[in-house]
Amino acid sequence: MSSIIDQAQDFGQNLLPYLTKWYTIVFLILITYIPLYNLKNAYSAWRLGCQNPPKFRQAGFTGVFGLIEAVKKKNAGRLADWGDEQFQYYPHHSMYLNVVGLLKIVFTVDPENIKAVLATQFNDFSLGTRHAHLAPLLGDGIFTLDGNGWKDSRAMLRPQFAREQIAHVKSLEPHLQIVAKHIRSNNFKTFDLQELFFRFTVDTATEFLFGESVHSLYDDKLGISPPNDIPGRENFAEAFNKSQNYLASRAYMQMFYFFINPKEFRDCNKKVQHLAQYFVNKALNFTPEELEEKSKDGYVFLYELVKQTRNPQVLQDQLLNIMVAGRDTTAGLLSFTMFELSRNPEVWQKLRQEIIENFGEGENAKVESITFETLKKCEYLKAVLNETLRLYPSVPVNFRTATRDTTLPRGGGPDGTKPIYVPKGSTVAYSVYVTHRLEEYYGKDSREFKPERWENIKRLGWAYLPFNGGPRICLGQQFALTEASYVVARLAQMFPTLESQDDVYPPKKCVHLTMNLDEGVFVKMK
Ligand code: HEM
Numbered sequence: 235m236s237s238i239i240d241q242a243q244d245f246g247q248n249l250l251p252y253l254t255k256w257y258t259i260v261f262l263i264l265i266t267y268i269p270l271y272n273l274k275n276a277y278s279a280w281r282l283g284c285q286n287p288p289k290f291r292q293a294g295f296t297g298v299f300g301l302i303e304a305v306k307k308k309n310a311g312r313l314a315d316w317g318d319e320q321f322q323y324y325p326h327h328s329m330y331l332n333v334v335g336l337l338k339i340v341f342t343v344d345p346e347n348i349k350a351v352l353a354t355q356f357n358d359f360s361l362g363t364r365h366a367h368l369a370p371l372l373g374d375g376i377f378t379l380d381g382n383g384w385k386d387s388r389a390m391l392r393p394q395f396a397r398e399q400i401a402h403v404k405s406l407e408p409h410l411q412i413v414a415k416h417i418r419s420n421n422f423k424t425f426d427l428q429e430l431f432f433r434f435t436v437d438t439a440t441e442f443l444f445g446e447s448v449h450s451l452y453d454d455k456l457g458i459s460p461p462n463d464i465p466g467r468e469n470f471a472e473a474f475n476k477s478q479n480y481l482a483s484r485a486y487m488q489m490f491y492f493f494i495n496p497k498e499f500r501d502c503n504k505k506v507q508h509l510a511q512y513f514v515n516k517a518l519n520f521t522p523e524e525l526e527e528k529s530k531d532g533y534v535f536l537y538e539l540v541k542q543t544r545n546p547q548v549l550q551d552q553l554l555n556i557m558v559a560g561r562d563t564t565a566g567l568l569s570f571t572m573f574e575l576s577r578n579p580e581v582w583q584k585l586r587q588e589i590i591e592n593f594g595e596g597e598n599a600k601v602e603s604i605t606f607e608t609l610k611k612c613e614y615l616k617a618v619l620n621e622t623l624r625l626y627p628s629v630p631v632n633f634r635t636a637t638r639d640t641t642l643p644r645g646g647g648p649d650g651t652k653p654i655y656v657p658k659g660s661t662v663a664y665s666v667y668v669t670h671r672l673e674e675y676y677g678k679d680s681r682e683f684k685p686e687r688w689e690n691i692k693r694l695g696w697a698y699l700p701f702n703g704g705p706r707i708c709l710g711q712q713f714a715l716t717e718a719s720y721v722v723a724r725l726a727q728m729f730p731t732l733e734s735q736d737d738v739y740p741p742k743k744c745v746h747l748t749m750n751l752d753e754g755v756f757v758k759m760k
């Protein structure tokens with residue numbers, strides 16, 4: 235008898251030191267906190283008439299397996315299509331997982347729920363940790379801020395997007411000529427168009443934003459030297475690329491983003507920011523008369539912004555924010571468009587016909603007649619771009635964080651008609667990539683590339699959302715569509731023959747902050 239008491243005393247004494255250790259305290263708090271937190275949420279959900287959607291099948295007990303699976307698919311270039319496959323199992327278009335009982339993540343592809351997050355319940359959601367993920371490169375700007383900081387940014391930048399379109403088209407032609415030189419230099423051998431588009435968009439974006447291009451398209455292969463010499467010009471495109479890849483990795487790490495902050499990342503950020511600073515200082519040193527004079531040559535975003543603020547940090551941050559928002563997205567659109575056109579010769583020929591009827595071809599191309607207004611009249615070209623953005627939206631998956639306890643209008647319960655409870659701090663992830671492929675909106679052939687379908691589409695509302703919706707809708711929509719239309723039209727005029735050399739379909743896609751083709755767009759052109 236006494237030996238049992240002794241043993242119990244020993245046990246108690248051995249336990250005591252552990253009870254005062256930090257990990258034990260954390261453990262005890264967690265095993266009491268997690269059930270209480272979940273009980274409270276269950277009660278709130280019940281009071282509001284909410285029910286959960288189905289649980290993610292591959293989540294596993296802790297929810298961690300689901301995330302690991304997602305990372306695996308991402309690395310294989312199959313994340314977006316895997317998401318599409320997974321949602322076949324959830325006919326009411328929403329599901330959820332609960333990471334170790336602490337973080338609820340609701341995944342939805344239901345247009346009604348997306349509309350709630352982005353528009354009707356806009357104030358219930360924020361960007362969450364995006365600022366922390368992206369700040370080392372982007373600082374405080376329209377793309378990283380919430381609340382009043384975002385409102386002020388948007389109010390300052392928005393007017394700039396109304397006026398720029400007309401001048402913009404003219405500034406594209408010189409860069410396009412260099413793209414054409416590259417294409418011809420391949421002599422109808424296989425080459426990667428996507429790489430050229432990435433360089434093209436960095437060149438046009440720097441010219442439009444800063445007033446001068448970094449001319450990354452000029453390289454040793456062409457053997458012509460660039461028309462200017464800006465300090466840091468040569469490695470800008472590469473540094474910008476690398477920085478963005480790190481930013482995307484940080485975003486994928488969610489709350490563990492601070493693990494990713496290597497020297498290479500910091501160095502690349504410095505290079506990119508130095509170049510922006512160079513232009514900002516230059517613009518701030520212009521006299522008002524010089525600025526007026528410069529503005530006459532064509533629209534430069536920086537010169538217009540300088541009339542609104544003279545704070546160099548604000549100028550630098552906003553310019554880089556727009557660069558990140560606008561550059562890869564447009565390169566992606568161009569790449570996917572040419573990828574599909576090269577696989578669909580009848581679409582390419584029909585498109586060429588429309589372009590040639592309007593603007594001529596080859597030697598007889600009427601380049602000056604290609605403007606913002608005349609491009610808008612090319613219905614088939616618009617349908618081709620619509621269809622490309624449907625199948626390959628540049629931002630395939632996106633997230634918002636709940637700023638307070640709230641709900642999503644539907645997807646909960648066995649028949650998907652109940653609202654879903656979303657506690658403060660949880661994540662709502664939505665994928666327009668999947669929404670854009672739902673058969674109930676697009677028909678049985680929803681996964682096929684068919685620009686003709688746009689002749690019959692009347693109203694899609696929130697089921698078609700390549701540029702987002704609500705108060706944070708993309709500011710650059712017209713800008714991007716004009717640039718892409720111009721490039722596709724000019725290529726159609728110059729190169730009658732376009733042949734795909736890719737054999738994997740659906741193509742592997744790499745999803746960073748935005749989506750592009752995993753390895754490139756391999757074609758032959760003449
Ligand atoms: C094919 C091209 C493009 C696509 C598909 C696209 C798509 C998007 C999407 C989905 C968002 C919302 C991101 C979010 O709120 O999480 C966005 C925001 C934004 N985009 Fe675009 N974009 C494109 C091109 C451009 C271009 C060329 C520019 C500028 C020159 C631009 C400027 C912006 C800005 C400033 C925002 C932030 C708006 C805000 O938060 O208030 N975009 N874009």
Ligand SMILES: *[C@@H]1O[C@H](CO)[C@@H](O)[C@H](O)[C@H]1NC(C)=O
Nearest residue numbers: 428429432471472475750754
């Ligand atoms: C930038 O990255 C894209 C895709 O990640 C790649 O296709 C392109 O070649 C890169 N460009 C440069 C200049 O490194």
Ligand SMILES: *[C@@H]1O[C@H](CO)[C@@H](O)[C@H](O)[C@H]1NC(C)=O
Nearest residue numbers: 613616617620688689694698
């Ligand atoms: C392209 O999509 C937009 C947005 O849904 C639509 O308003 C427009 O009519 C479409 N254009 C064509 C030519 O299909």
